[in-house]
Amino acid sequence: xxxxxxxxxxxxxxxxxxxxxxxxxxxxxxxxxxxxxxxxxxxxxxxxxxxxxxxxxxxxxxxxxxxxxxxxxxxxxxxxxxxxxxxxxxxxxxxxxxxxxxxxxxxxxxxxxxxxxxxxxxxxxxxxxxxxxxxxxxxxxxxxxxxxxxxxxxxxxxxxxxxxxxxxxxxxxxxxxxxxxxxxxxxxxxxxxxxxxxxxxxxxxxxxxxxxxxxxxxxxxxxxxxxxxxxxxxxxxxxxxxxxxxxxxxxxxxxxxxxxxxxxxxxxxxxxxxxxxxxxxxxxxxxxxxxxxxxxxxxxxxxxxxxxxxxxxxxxxxxxxxxxxx
Amino acid sequence: xxxxxxxxxxxxxxxxxxxxxxxxxxxxxxxxxxxxxxxxxxxxxxxxxxxxxxxxxxxxxxxxxxxxxxxxxxxxxxxxxxxxxxxxxxxxxxxxxxxxxxxxxxxxxxxxxxxxxxxxxxxxxxxxxxxxxxxxxxxxxxxxxxxxxxxxxxxxxxxxxxxxxxxxxxxxxxxxxxxxxxxxxxxxxxxxxxxxxxxxxxxxxxxxxxxxxxxxxxxxxxxxxxxxxxxxxxxxxxxxxxxxxxxxxxxxxxxxxxxxxxxxxxxxxxxxxxxxxxxxxxxxxxxxxxxxxxxxxxxxxxxxxxxxxxxxxxxxxxxxxxxxxxxxxxxxxxxxxxxxxxxxxxxxxxxxxxxxxx
Numbered sequence: 001x002x003x004x005x006x007x008x009x010x011x012x013x014x015x016x017x018x019x020x021x022x023x024x025x026x027x028x029x030x031x032x033x034x035x036x037x038x039x040x041x042x043x044x045x046x047x048x049x050x051x052x053x054x055x056x057x058x059x060x061x062x063x064x065x066x067x068x069x070x071x072x073x074x075x076x077x078x079x080x081x082x083x084x085x086x087x088x089x090x091x092x093x094x095x096x097x098x099x100x101x102x103x104x105x106x107x108x109x110x111x112x113x114x115x116x117x118x119x120x121x122x123x124x125x126x127x128x129x130x131x132x133x134x135x136x137x138x139x140x141x142x143x144x145x146x147x148x149x150x151x152x153x154x155x156x157x158x159x160x161x162x163x164x165x166x167x168x169x170x171x172x173x174x175x176x177x178x179x180x181x182x183x184x185x186x187x188x189x190x191x192x193x194x195x196x197x198x199x200x201x202x203x204x205x206x207x208x209x210x211x212x213x214x215x216x217x218x219x220x221x222x223x224x225x226x227x228x229x230x231x232x233x234x235x236x237x238x239x240x241x242x243x244x245x246x247x248x249x250x251x252x253x254x255x256x257x258x259x260x261x262x263x264x265x266x267x268x269x270x271x272x273x274x275x276x277x278x279x280x281x282x283x284x285x286x287x288x289x290x291x292x293x294x295x296x297x298x299x300x301x302x303x304x305x306x307x308x309x310x311x312x313x314x315x316x317x318x319x320x321x322x323x324x325x326x
Numbered sequence: 327x328x329x330x331x332x333x334x335x336x337x338x339x340x341x342x343x344x345x346x347x348x349x350x351x352x353x354x355x356x357x358x359x360x361x362x363x364x365x366x367x368x369x370x371x372x373x374x375x376x377x378x379x380x381x382x383x384x385x386x387x388x389x390x391x392x393x394x395x396x397x398x399x400x401x402x403x404x405x406x407x408x409x410x411x412x413x414x415x416x417x418x419x420x421x422x423x424x425x426x427x428x429x430x431x432x433x434x435x436x437x438x439x440x441x442x443x444x445x446x447x448x449x450x451x452x453x454x455x456x457x458x459x460x461x462x463x464x465x466x467x468x469x470x471x472x473x474x475x476x477x478x479x480x481x482x483x484x485x486x487x488x489x490x491x492x493x494x495x496x497x498x499x500x501x502x503x504x505x506x507x508x509x510x511x512x513x514x515x516x517x518x519x520x521x522x523x524x525x526x527x528x529x530x531x532x533x534x535x536x537x538x539x540x541x542x543x544x545x546x547x548x549x550x551x552x553x554x555x556x557x558x559x560x561x562x563x564x565x566x567x568x569x570x571x572x573x574x575x576x577x578x579x580x581x582x583x584x585x586x587x588x589x590x591x592x593x594x595x596x597x598x599x600x601x602x603x604x605x606x607x608x609x610x611x612x613x614x615x616x617x618x619x620x621x622x623x624x625x626x627x628x629x630x631x632x633x634x635x636x637x638x639x640x641x642x643x644x645x646x647x648x649x650x651x652x653x654x655x656x657x658x659x660x661x662x663x664x665x666x667x668x669x670x671x672x673x674x675x676x677x678x679x680x681x682x683x684x
Contacts, residue, residue: 063515
């Protein structure tokens with residue numbers, strides 16, 4: 001397979017560009033995504049290629065344009081919306097939860113709702129409490145939504161393509177701290193990635209570590225440190241939060257007998273709790289220790305660099321969590 | 327304490343003043359007006375308007391009876407008194423247009439051709455319902471007829487209507503998106519964002535505000551700084567027209583003009599229809615918060631007898647024919663409701679995933 005080494009950001013742009021070329025019913029709306037190419041440059045060049053009709057700067061009004069995506073979707077288009085900071089998903093919560101997620105169901109299944117919502121979230125760039133959330137768990141209890149969280153350029157590319165082609169609403173949670181990360185991506189291919197299922201990134205026999213988004217590279221770094229001490233951690237990228245198919249995690253825990261989850265959000269109500277619950281139900285007899293969840297403290301992400309750094313689980317902290325179980 | 331003093335004092339005064347004003351407001355254009363002449367309605371269309379209002383009225387009366395019989399579950403929001411808006415506006419729309427509405431949307435859907443039996447079946451929660459019993463009274467949707475759905479949340483459906491308007495604009499086939507909503511919607515963010523986007527993108531959207539003076543249980547003067555809601559449109563530089571919502575032909579003409587503007591690429595129009603709901607907000611609401619004088623004044627302006635008298639006076643309809651239409655409508659709704667009541671319940675073991683995901 002032909003791949004190119006590009007950034008996560010370039011992978012997002014490539015996926016958007018290729019899918020918009022592929023299907024004239026697609027269009028993208030968001031704040032400053034037109035001639036400016038997006039505040040995070042995730043729409044670079046789209047306006048020049050597809051024009052105003054399909055690459056549309058919106059007023060700063062998430063309720064308005066996210067709700068408009070629903071109207072477009074049920075009348076024959078395949079809208080993509082960009083939420084500049086995932087925190088702003090709160091602004092259009094009603095449109096997503098009561099509108100987009102329920103409209104097909106309420107109609108008795110009369111139409112498809114092919115809406116892709118991209119939201120750029122996450123901490124680490126000193127944006128402070130209202131611009132640093134991953135919003136991973138905000139929509140996890142909403143039937144009708146699919147939620148994915150790509151952690152690599154290849155996943156960002158392949159999952160975004162799948163999301164755009166999918167006939168149902170998909171929330172794609174991207175991470176701003178990953179935008180400059182590089183990886184090999186099959187640009188220009190028709191290769192998509194599934195919207196469900198975790199992926200084992202590094203095999204190991206001693207503990208299963210399940211992470212998401214920017215916690216994935218940190219978990220991989222933790223595994224390197226542990227390996228130096230002779231401990232082999234198996235690193236799994238959860239990839240998709242809804243629906244959640246944890247089969248590979250169960251299989252992993254049956255081999256490693258230990259589970260650590262690492263998420264960039266508070267643990268209470270986080271996806272780690274769901275993973276721990278399901279693993280406990282499915283592989284209870286295989287656990288040598290209680291599942292351990294690593295997450296953020298019970299306060300918003302602070303601004304000051306030493307404070308922000310202190311709340312984000314470091315590779316050292318993840319390694320220590322793994323060691324505490326062994 | 328403070329709020330209660332205020333409301334008592336104001337409630338005594340304001341509704342009485344308003345009751346005195348409960349008469350046809352003059353049609354007035356605010357903003358950039360256009361003078362496109364709407365061709366006069368022929369006899370068949372005028373009779374059809376009357377018949378549609380009667381059907382909506384009788385449909386809702388039957389809903390009320392069925393509710394009392396325990397056939398309609400939860401709650402339901404009836405539109406008796408507001409039939410002129412639904413019937414008049416819908417006559418001005420074309421087959422390919424998109425229509426959306428609120429939880430008080432039975433009339434809009436009927437005017438657009440919704441089948442009564444499937445509507446009752448939906449209200450009764452049956453498998454044969456318009457939405458297979460999954461949506462209920464607040465979510466009538468019939469995409470084949472351009473009825474794109476309703477939000478049960480005040481103002482919540484406006485952004486989707488704007489999206490349908492963008493869809494229409496991109497299609498380039500001269501479609502419009504008409505959205506009905508109440509005066510209660512004009513204070514929520516979704517309304518403002520929708521108005522702004524529609525105007526700034528010059529979308530073919532017709533905002534049809536049914537100003538029945540009450541947002542749920544609270545009179546407009548307690549919630550909104552003015553009662554003429556065309557004021558809202560000024561802030562968005564949107565063409566706005568105020569019309570007597572109880573004058574079905576006036577609603578038709580105004581909507582037809584707005585539709586023509588929209589189809590010609592001249593952008594959205596805000597239409598304020600002054601009207602009144604005869605019943606309470608929902609089935610648990612006896613509407614005792616309304617001034618009896620106000621209710622009386624508006625009942626005297628019931629759109630159906632008014633239009634009937636007009637048609638009779640002009641020799642287009644006899645009292646006997648009118649009576650026959652009413653009787654036929656009563657029989658139609660009864661038969662439809664009876665058939666719906668005999669329909670099976672939905673299967674709790676059905677494949678719900680297929681209803682949720684395409």
